[in-house]
Amino acid sequence: MAKAPERITVRKTYKLFIGGAFPRSESGRYTVARDDKGAPVANVCRASRKDLRDAVVAARKAQEGWAKRTAFNRGQILYRMAEMLESRSAVFEAALTAATGLSAKAAEGEVGAAVDRLVWYAGWADKFPQFMGTTNPVASAHFNFTFPEATGVVVAFASEGSALLGLVSAIAPVIVSGNSVVVVVSGPAPTVAMELAEVLATSDLPGGVVNILTGLRDELAPHAARHMDVDGILCVGADDATRKLIGVEAAESVKRVHFEDDGDLSHWHDEARQSPYLIVPFVELKTAWHPMGM
Amino acid sequence: MNIPTRELLFGDLWDYAPAPEARDHVRFEKRYGHFIDGRFVDAESWFEVIDPSNEEVLCEVGEASAKTVDKAVAAARKAQSGVWGKMPGRERAKYLYRIARIIQEKARELAILESMNGGKPIRESKSVDVPLAAAHFFYYAGWADKLRYAFAGADPRPIGVAGQIIPWNFPLLMAAWKIAPALAAGNTVVLKPAETTPLTAMKLAEIFMEAELPAGVVNLVNGFGKTGAAIVEHPDVDKIAFTGSTDVGKIIQRTLAGTRKRLTLELGGKGANIIFADAAIDQAVEGIVDGIYFNQGHVCCAGSRLLVEECVEDEVVEKLHHRIQTLRVGDPLDKNTDIGAINSRAQLEKIQELVDSGVEEGATIHQSKCALPDKGFFFRPTFFTGVSQTHRVAREEIFGPVLSVLTFRTPEEAIEKANNTAYGLSAGVWTDKGSKLFQVAGALRAGVIWGNSFNKFDPGSPFGGYKESGFGREGGWHGLLPYLEVR
Structure with missing residues (x-):
């Protein structure tokens, strides 16, 4: 009979991240996350339609306050997220290796790139309005200007190819402008996403700005697309059938729908995966006319 | 103290003498088919267009079938890949400037036609619709050869063939809003005017001919919702721009679901x-x-x-x-x-x-x-x-x-x-x-x-909605975005 180890390790329970808290799925359902060899890594929640709805409520509640913060403050918080991720890089490297079988070097590269991507977007918070805003010369006595505002609540279906860098690349451009987001993680290594939730929970990010659900894309996509209090859908790596399903349902409330290609880690390392033009799909442009005269 | 408003009674006491704008100068055909590949073509079936102020028939226009739309899209595709997409921006710009100038030259005729066909007061056609339509072409003309300066860090490219569907409330102005940025960005166009107000669009086609705009760069097909649907559903259209009701906008968004077509909606x-x-x-x-x-x-x-x-x-x-x-x-x-x-x-x-x-x-x-x-x-x-x-x-x-x-x-x-x-x-x-x-x-x-103002418009000022009023902007720098591939 095998001898019990001297000390039994304490395993982590992986739950959902909604409104800054870590609840279990109300459905009581779970899936078994497995590594690249098929060995079980952990039990993770399989989020239900109700969990999605709860997350949208939390995201809605948080959104206005997040958008009203100064751009400088949002930038600082994104930068703080990068700090917290960097300080826990060993944890993420180990989690990526355990969950996906990445080599230590590749895992180190992914974590570093994820930190850098957060820093890159953090800097856009107070520059994007200048990048995307204009003063417009009009042929009348008006001061006329256009500036971007957050669309509102976005549901994002994150990369199924890169557990951390792909996830960060979906979250950062959406929240930097003042949106809140409900991220659905359906790829391998959902545990890594829940590790990231712990980073977010300790980064001064107001609860509800980012909510993370582990679950099945096909199950949750129609509910997200149909939800009347969701303003936008981002879907990374959607096939034509998923695009169609989301597009058809999203039309009922004229949602902003944006698709991005997915790929393996090298795809996400590419500099082309970070761009101010990736912030554009989830901003609204407001034009104001102010008369001039004495 | 609140001083009661004195009522102006002149409406009851004496009549205005009629002051109609003379229309003898205005010429238009008895029949318009479609404008495809640089020329007017006959239609398979026709319907009547009236003056809503007296219900008199002004002319007949064609109703485009899916087959006709297909011809228009083919012409637009050929023009985009063969001529317009390759043309240096400075040359595209000059065509747009030409169009702006001819609209200005024909401003009076266009204004009268707009009022006859659409019912809007001549005062507004003359002072708003037509000058703004010309100004839109003039504004976007200047962008055609400056696109590489428009979007930092990007290498903007045209999208291809744009299908555009416009409403009846500002017929000429909406055509200008749609066509000018599309062309400046190097796209070609298939546009459907509203079924009740095709006249100034047909005049615009004559202006394109006068400007010697290359054949197929802009194609105009007349018809009802069915014709619009044929444009939306056409597999070789790369982008749809629609202005109209929120109900129809939703139908279009649903129809495009699962395709790679780009979409902008300007709705209710x-x-x-x-x-x-x-x-x-x-x-x-x-x-x-x-x-x-x-x-x-x-x-x-x-x-x-x-x-x-x-x-x-x-x-x-x-x-x-x-x-x-x-x-x-x-x-x-x-x-x-x-x-x-x-x-x-x-x-x-x-x-x-x-x-x-x-x-x-x-x-x-x-x-x-x-x-x-x-x-x-x-x-x-x-x-x-x-x-x-x-x-x-x-x-x-x-x-x-x-x-x-x-x-x-x-x-x-x-x-x-x-x-x-x-x-x-x-x-x-x-x-x-x-x-x-x-x-x-x-x-x-x-x-x-x-x-402290309302209903002001300018080609330099982006226009478009939040929520169910649609997405995408028309006008200004932002109005180029829907017509360019920008990463």
Whole structure:
């Protein structure tokens, strides 16, 4: 009979991240996350339609306050997220290796790139309005200007190819402008996403700005697309059938729908995966006319 | 002290002499088919186009089948890959400048045609629609050879063939809004004018020929919703731009689901016009009139919900009541006309139905007492008081000269009520206090906010909606984005 180890390790329970808290799925359902060899890594929640709805409520509640913060403050918080991720890089490297079988070097590269991507977007918070805003010369006595505002609540279906860098690349451009987001993680290594939730929970990010659900894309996509209090859908790596399903349902409330290609880690390392033009799909442009005269 | 408004009685005491714009100078054909690959082509079937002010037939136009649309798309594709997409921007620019200039040269003819076919007062066609249409071509002409400076870090490229569907409320202006940025960016176009107002689009085709615009760069197909659907569904169209109702916009968004086609939608609205007690009330009343009675209220960004601070409601309502008595409703070609003809019988019936619902739901109706012409489609300037937020006249887009008056007590309540709609296209804010104006403008969920003004437009000023009023912008630098591949 095998001898019990001297000390039994304490395993982590992986739950959902909604409104800054870590609840279990109300459905009581779970899936078994497995590594690249098929060995079980952990039990993770399989989020239900109700969990999605709860997350949208939390995201809605948080959104206005997040958008009203100064751009400088949002930038600082994104930068703080990068700090917290960097300080826990060993944890993420180990989690990526355990969950996906990445080599230590590749895992180190992914974590570093994820930190850098957060820093890159953090800097856009107070520059994007200048990048995307204009003063417009009009042929009348008006001061006329256009500036971007957050669309509102976005549901994002994150990369199924890169557990951390792909996830960060979906979250950062959406929240930097003042949106809140409900991220659905359906790829391998959902545990890594829940590790990231712990980073977010300790980064001064107001609860509800980012909510993370582990679950099945096909199950949750129609509910997200149909939800009347969701303003936008981002879907990374959607096939034509998923695009169609989301597009058809999203039309009922004229949602902003944006698709991005997915790929393996090298795809996400590419500099082309970070761009101010990736912030554009989830901003609204407001034009104001102010008369001039004495 | 509140001085009672003196009623202007001249409408009852003496008549204006008619002052019609002469139309002998205007030429148009008895029949227009479609404009495909640089020339007019015959149609398989035809329908009549009328003057809504007297119901007389102006001409016949063709109805494009899916087959005809296919020919137009093929011509556009050939022109895009063979000529227009390859042409240096500076050369594209010069064609657009030419078009702008010819529109200016023919401004009077175009204005008269616009009023004859659309029913809008000649005063507005002349001072708004036509000069703005020319200005749009002029504005975007200048972008054609400067695209590499437009979007930092990107290498913008044209998308390909754009399918565009436009409404009947600003026929020529909407064609310009759609065509000018598409062409400047190097795309080619298949555009469907509205079935009731194709005349100025056909004139625009003649202008393209006169400008020697290469064949196939712009193709115009006439027809109804079925023709529009054929454009939307065509597999070789890369981008759809639609201006029209939210209902049709949703159908288009559904239809494009699962395709890789790009889409911009400019849809309906139920714009709030907010009057604070500290506003210059007389100016605000003029702004209310501009907001809802401009172009018979056939304006997606109309200020159709008046939110007035409770303590000035009586004053504003009294002034507005007197003001609408002085609005002259009648012949669109008469230079003294303020409100022309409703665009179609169907639209007139829709307006009447919604007005009836307002009365039935318990709102108080106020209408001008003016006489209406015997023939044609006309509607008196109308407003409702005692409107609650649940009334249909406060929620649904009427697209006619009908205003709903609601009240508020605090700025927060005004913002809450203004945003309490599925739409988000426009809003107006009237106050003497700049800081309040900026604060409220920032809190409103709408794409265009007019401070102490309403219904102002400019080619340099982006236009488009939040929420169910659509997505994408037309006009200005931002108006290039929908027509370029930018990463």
